[in-house]
Amino acid sequence: MPASKVNRFRRRLESLLxxxxxxxxxxxxxxxxxxLVPARADLVSRHDRKGGRLILVDGFxxxxxxxxSGRRQITAYLVPGDSYDLDAARENGSDHAVMALTSVRSVxxxxxxxAVLSLDHPSIAEGLRLVGRIEEATLREWLVxxxxxxxxxxIAHLFCExxxxxxxxxxxxxxxxxxxITQYDLADTAGLSSVHVNRTIQELRRQGLIALTGRSLTxxxxxxxxxxxxxxxxxxxxxxxx
Amino acid sequence: MPASKVNRFRRRLESLLxxxxxxxxxxxxxxxxxxLVPARADLVSRHDRKGGRLILVDGFxxxxxxxxSGRRQITAYLVPGDSYDLDAARENGSDHAVMALTSVRSVxxxxxxxAVLSLDHPSIAEGLRLVGRIEEATLREWLVxxxxxxxxxxIAHLFCExxxxxxxxxxxxxxxxxxxITQYDLADTAGLSSVHVNRTIQELRRQGLIALTGRSLTxxxxxxxxxxxxxxxxxxxxxxxx
DNA sequence: CGCACTCTTGAAAGTTGTCAACTCTCGTGG
DNA sequence: CCACGAGAGTTGACAACTTTCAAGAGTGCG
Numbered sequence: 001m002p003a004s005k006v007n008r009f010r011r012r013l014e015s016l017l018x019x020x021x022x023x024x025x026x027x028x029x030x031x032x033x034x035x036l037v038p039a040r041a042d043l044v045s046r047h048d049r050k051g052g053r054l055i056l057v058d059g060f061x062x063x064x065x066x067x068x069s070g071r072r073q074i075t076a077y078l079v080p081g082d083s084y085d086l087d088a089a090r091e092n093g094s095d096h097a098v099m100a101l102t103s104v105r106s107v108x109x110x111x112x113x114x115a116v117l118s119l120d121h122p123s124i125a126e127g128l129r130l131v132g133r134i135e136e137a138t139l140r141e142w143l144v145x146x147x148x149x150x151x152x153x154x155i156a157h158l159f160c161e162x163x164x165x166x167x168x169x170x171x172x173x174x175x176x177x178x179x180x181i182t183q184y185d186l187a188d189t190a191g192l193s194s195v196h197v198n199r200t201i202q203e204l205r206r207q208g209l210i211a212l213t214g215r216s217l218t219x220x221x222x223x224x225x226x227x228x229x230x231x232x233x234x235x236x237x238x239x240x241x242x
Numbered sequence: 243m244p245a246s247k248v249n250r251f252r253r254r255l256e257s258l259l260x261x262x263x264x265x266x267x268x269x270x271x272x273x274x275x276x277x278l279v280p281a282r283a284d285l286v287s288r289h290d291r292k293g294g295r296l297i298l299v300d301g302f303x304x305x306x307x308x309x310x311s312g313r314r315q316i317t318a319y320l321v322p323g324d325s326y327d328l329d330a331a332r333e334n335g336s337d338h339a340v341m342a343l344t345s346v347r348s349v350x351x352x353x354x355x356x357a358v359l360s361l362d363h364p365s366i367a368e369g370l371r372l373v374g375r376i377e378e379a380t381l382r383e384w385l386v387x388x389x390x391x392x393x394x395x396x397i398a399h400l401f402c403e404x405x406x407x408x409x410x411x412x413x414x415x416x417x418x419x420x421x422x423i424t425q426y427d428l429a430d431t432a433g434l435s436s437v438h439v440n441r442t443i444q445e446l447r448r449q450g451l452i453a454l455t456g457r458s459l460t461x462x463x464x465x466x467x468x469x470x471x472x473x474x475x476x477x478x479x480x481x482x483x484x
Numbered sequence: 485c486g487c488a489c490t491c492t493t494g495a496a497a498g499t500t501g502t503c504a505a506c507t508c509t510c511g512t513g514g
Numbered sequence: 515c516c517a518c519g520a521g522a523g524t525t526g527a528c529a530a531c532t533t534t535c536a537a538g539a540g541t542g543c544g
Contacts, residue, residue, distance in 0.1 A: 065386050073390040075382050095379070095477055137337070139381050140317050144307050146389045147433035149314040151532075181314045182490065191389030193533050198492060214541085229311045235337055393500075409528065435501050440524060457507085 007031050008081030008169045009055050013127040014241050015168055016134075018027070023121050024057045030117070031057055043106060044084070044098040052098070059104030060180055065096045075142070075188040076135065077101075077162070077181070081169040086114055087132030092234040102180045104191040130237070137235040146191045149201045149230070153179040154190045156229035159210060163219055164233050249273055250323030257370040257481050258376075265365050272359070273299055276347040284346060286326070286340040293341070293353040297325045301346030302422055306430070307338045317384070317430040318377065319343075319404070319423075322372055323411040328356055329374030344422045344441050361380045361390045372479070379477040388433045391472070393442045398471035403454060405461055406475050418460040 010027040013019060019027075034057040037043060043061055044052040056078045063076040063084070075096060078084060084098055084110070109117075118125035138161070145157045166177045183201070187194040204210045209225045211218040221224060252269040252320070254397075255261060277298040279285060285303055286294040303320040310453075320326060326340055360367035380403070387399045400443070408419045429436040431478060446452045451467045453460040461467060 065382075065390075067386070067390050069390070071390045075385055095474075096382070131511095136378050136381070139385060140307075140338070143317055143381060143385045144309070144315045144387065146385065147431075148307075148309050148311070148313045149421045183492095184490080189389075195492085195534080196532055199532095202329070202492085231335075252508055425524095426522080436522095437502080437524085441500095444524085 005142050006170065007081065008057065008217075008238075011169055012081035013124065016237065017123060017127055019080055019123050019127070023123050026117075026121065027124070028069045030109075031055060031107050034058070034107045036204050037099050037100050037104045037106055038101045041100045041104075042097055043100050043104065051085075051109075051112065052082075053085045053100075053109045053114055054074070055086070055107045055109070056080055057105040057107060059106075060101040060102055061098055061106075062101055062185070062189075063096055072188045073191070076139065078188075079162070079165055079169065080171065083128070083131060086128045101185070121132050125152060134235070134237055137237075140207065151190070151192055151196055152203055153229050154192070155186065155197065155200045156204060156225055157231055158186070159217065159219070159235070160222075160226050160231040160233070162217075164238060165221070168236070168238050173221065175220070176216060178215050180215045181218040224226070248412065250299065250387055251325065253411055254323035255366065258479065259365060259369055261365050261369070268359075268363065269344070269366070272351075273297060273349050276300070276349045277349055278351075279342050279346045280341050281345045282440055283342045283346075284339055285307075285342050285346065293327075295325075295327045295351045295353065295356055296350070297328070297349045298322055299349060301348075302343040303346055303348075304427070304431075305338055305340050314430045315395065315433070316427065319431075321404075321407055321411065322413065325370070328370045343427070349403060356473075361446050376477070376479055379479075383477050393432070393434055393438055394445055395471050396434070397428065397439065397442045398446060398451070398467055399473055400432060401446075401461070402427070402468050402471050402473040402475070403457065403478070404459075405464070406478055406480060407417040410478070410480050417462070417464065418458060420457050421454075421459040422457045426481045 007028050009031055010019070010024055013190060014024070015026070034055075037059075043054060058080050061078040061084075062081075063078070064072055064074045064075045066072055078098070114128075118128065127166075141161075145154055149157065163172060163177065166172050171177055181189075184194045185190075185195045187197045190197065192200070201210075201212060204225075205212065207224075207228075209221050209228065211220055225231075249270050251273055252261070252266055255269070256266070276297075281303075285296060298320045300322050302322075303326075304316045305318040305320070305326070306314055306316045308314055319339070356370075360370065363449075383403070387396055391399065404421060405414060405419065408414050413419055425439045426436045428434075429439045432439065434442070443452075443454060446467075447454065449466075449470075451461070451463050451470065453462055467473075
């Protein structure tokens, strides 16, 4: 943990609204000592005595739901700087779970801790509400994506979204970012089979839009990829989006 | 407008939390004089100088999004007693629209009016937050439905949800309710073609689960239909659900 | 080195979409 | 009162998309 380590959650909130120095310092303190959680661990039910509220400092996670058919549907990704269920307005019925995709560093908060944070710091409270609204808009966007677009566009849209979200927290370097999401995960995200995801990715490669090797995705032609996906990033409410 | 006409929005909120007599009376007053809007009219952009916030008194509407491909994706239905965007925490980026499915009676409110309502009446504010959380849970449920279930289960799930929601506001009579949603609408809801929706409905009929003639849907075998759809109504947070 | 996981590929089957036509219902106008 | 026309539902044949099954290749870690 280098001293220069940025606080991505603070960075995330500051990309949405201005925070006072005091607010920022507080966030730095809250995130000073995250838990280390291994890949494939259940992030929420594992800590649900604390209410399941968390901030992801490092690593990837996803929110999902198991169907009785055995199918898994991923309903959201959490990337560094994202939070889960911090909007105090929510009373989580826990009809879904959150799992670490990679090993993860995360801060787990109780409902009471979030409440105190919000009461004393209106800007932070406002930021958490904003984050909640963005999550909801993203959920709607995924519904439109899965319901309305064929496989190629669907996967392309997902990559466009990850690109912009990771870019916003400084995790995109030269159109290239680490994406530790397997094709099986992508399949359960997009409502496709993993075989078809594989073929779809190959088609994206063949069209010269992306390069994907191991865990590293490179956007080779962002304009074309975004055009193919009909990607309009407004829903992410980024300040300076490309 | 008979004197016995129930206020379905009040009924909806009271199904979620207790309201004082004063709160209830206020809601009756707010809803006393709804606008009449014809079918196929745009409910939100038409009134968007008022911020697009509304309460549906009578009739059906839907929230949707047009893709550049020309496809329409419906992302939510509004039934009598439902509201749209009343949760004051939201700042609607209006990346979607709301259209009347039938002729509709609706009350349109400004952001300021909602704010006053909420400030003076904490229970109502809490109710609006709850409604917002339920809408979000429903959105997630639709994502799981479309992403994870084949056509037959998908349509069945949609019917199960409509049944319970309409039941909650007193619009189900003897397992039968009016459902003015065309097969074209269902197609754009479920991410299917209208032809396939038609064949799927015929299969549901063949299995003896539903009867659907004109605008009237009868649930012939609710347990089997819910089992087929893997329908778990918890997300709707109904008091007394069957 | 070997196991576990992931990625890739081929062939066949299943699901869903497209196209086109026909029927039905219902409200309007003649 | 009946004809007409628009919107909605239905059907068949075919095409396209996507899944399933099965097997092999690549990769990284203990």
